[in-house]
Amino acid sequence: MKQFLLSGLLILLMSTVYAQTPTAVDFPKLNWLEGTWTKKVSxxxxxxxxxxxxxxPSSLKGIGVTMKGNDTLFVEGLQLQTKENALYYVADVAENKSLTWFKVIAIDADGFTCEDPEHDFPKKIVYARTGDTLKVTISGDGKSIDFFFEKKK
Incomplete structure (x- = not known):
């Protein structure tokens, strides 16, 4: 009897985890990101x-830019898109020979989390919105860096 209950519990747990994985139908939850977000810098x-x-309806294209005065220090092409019914955050950075695909593993109305455990750094990216402010955290291998943005009106 215990083994039967344990098996049932395991199946229920696995189906709950599977049901929580974001899919293409969750893409509209990302539409709040559209527009320009100005970085708050120290x-x-x-x-x-x-x-x-x-x-x-299932694709956002972005660009991230960091400047020092009038000089561009860093540019990355960004995409949020669906592929095979999963959501991905795709980064195109000059230092990398190919695109980096971070799978979106969690999503809600105010943010998302994505990861690529095979990437050197970051391995995980979290976008968290509170009203017109945005905190982006990149992390991996014991390191974590926060970036703060405000929505440009």
């Missing part, structure tokens, strides 16, 4: 932003 000579635009 150094007066630095600035930056992320700009996102909706390309289709």
């Amino acid at each position: 150094r007066p000579d630095r600035s930056g932003f992320e700009r996102w635009e909706k390309l289709s």
Whole structure:
């Protein structure tokens, strides 16, 4: 009897975990990201932003830029898209020879979490929105870096 109950509990747990994995139908929960987000920086000579635009009902395209005065220090192409009914955050960075695909593992109305455990850094990215402010945390291998943004009106 115990073995039967344990098996039933395991099946229930696995189906609950599977049901929570974001799929293509969850994509509209990401639409709040559309627009320009200005980076709040701690150094007066630095600035930056992320700009996102909706390309289709299941695709957002973005760009992240960091500046020092008028000089561009860092640019990355960003995408949020569906592939095989899963959601992905895709980063295109000059230092990498190919795109980095982070699978979205959690999503709600105010943010999402994605990860690529095989990537060097970051392995995990978390976008968390509170009203018109956004906190993006990149982490991996015991390191964590926070970036703060405000929605440009």
